[in-house]
Amino acid sequence: MLFDTHAHLNATQFNEDVEQVIERARAEGVSHIVVVGFDRPTIDRAMELVEQYSFIYAAVGWHPVDAIHMTDEDLGMIERLAAHPKVVALGEMGLDYYWDQSPKEVQKEVFRKQIRLAKKVKLPIIIHNRDATADIIDILREENAGEVGGVMHCFSGSIEVARQCIDMNFYISFGGPVTFKNAKKPKEVAKEIPLDRLLIETDCPYLTPHPFRGKRNEPSYVKYVAEAIAELKGLSFEEVAQKTSDNAKRLFGII
Numbered sequence: 001m002l003f004d005t006h007a008h009l010n011a012t013q014f015n016e017d018v019e020q021v022i023e024r025a026r027a028e029g030v031s032h033i034v035v036v037g038f039d040r041p042t043i044d045r046a047m048e049l050v051e052q053y054s055f056i057y058a059a060v061g062w063h064p065v066d067a068i069h070m071t072d073e074d075l076g077m078i079e080r081l082a083a084h085p086k087v088v089a090l091g092e093m094g095l096d097y098y099w100d101q102s103p104k105e106v107q108k109e110v111f112r113k114q115i116r117l118a119k120k121v122k123l124p125i126i127i128h129n130r131d132a133t134a135d136i137i138d139i140l141r142e143e144n145a146g147e148v149g150g151v152m153h154c155f156s157g158s159i160e161v162a163r164q165c166i167d168m169n170f171y172i173s174f175g176g177p178v179t180f181k182n183a184k185k186p187k188e189v190a191k192e193i194p195l196d197r198l199l200i201e202t203d204c205p206y207l208t209p210h211p212f213r214g215k216r217n218e219p220s221y222v223k224y225v226a227e228a229i230a231e232l233k234g235l236s237f238e239e240v241a242q243k244t245s246d247n248a249k250r251l252f253g254i255i
């Protein structure tokens with residue numbers, strides 16, 4: 001049983017064949033998928049998918065790259081959807097200093113508003129971080145985000161940063177990069193961090209694991225992430241699959 005904790009089946013790249021993609025995931029032992037919305041169209045599509053498939057759950061939030069476009073109405077919509085039984089987290093949210101579409105100060109404000117909302121509705125948060133580690137850690141601390149906890153998605157930082165996040169009640173999630181030969185840091189962190197704090201994800205259609213790197217990613221490939229972690233930790237594939245699923249269910253409150 002595999003739990004893909006971060007998939008964008010709501011992305012337009014899956015418009016043509018989402019049913020087949022989901023069938024392949026089931027055939028490869030994927031038992032649960034969290035589809036992550038990050039703006040109006042992707043949140044709407046995530047909510048459609050949770051109605052269609054019993055094993056699909058949603059996270060709703062606003063992406064930092066697009067922070068400049070988030071209105072109070074959007075935040076109100078996220079709050080309303082948070083009451084839906086299959087919305088298991090808020091996010092993805094965070095900071096992205098790689099793309100300069102939204103000014104840093106706007107990103108920080110939108111991030112803080114979503115953390116405060118998550119505490120109000122009592123849901124964990126899914127954090128997106130690109131080139132912004134120090135500011136993310138500061139904001140999580142200042143806002144006392146550990147009260148709800150959550151997941152550092154597609155983690156690419158150091159062991160020290162991973163430990164700080166775990167101390168703040170966050171899980172560390174790995175995707176395709178942990179399967180890449182040259183990905184030293186994710187491999188080191190995956191090896192060191194206890195299995196009871198790890199999650200797996202695809203972030204599909206992006207970040208496709210080896211051996212399909214360069215092609216469109218999909219949830220069935222999450223097994224390659226579990227295999228890579230099992231090899232690094234000297235554990236069986238089954239144990240990694242089981243424990244990361246248990247972790248995800250605990251975090252997202254899924255029975």
Ligand SMILES: [Zn+2]
Nearest residue numbers: 092128129153
């Ligand atoms: Zn992300």
Ligand SMILES: [Zn+2]
Nearest residue numbers: 006036092203
């Ligand atoms: Zn994502």
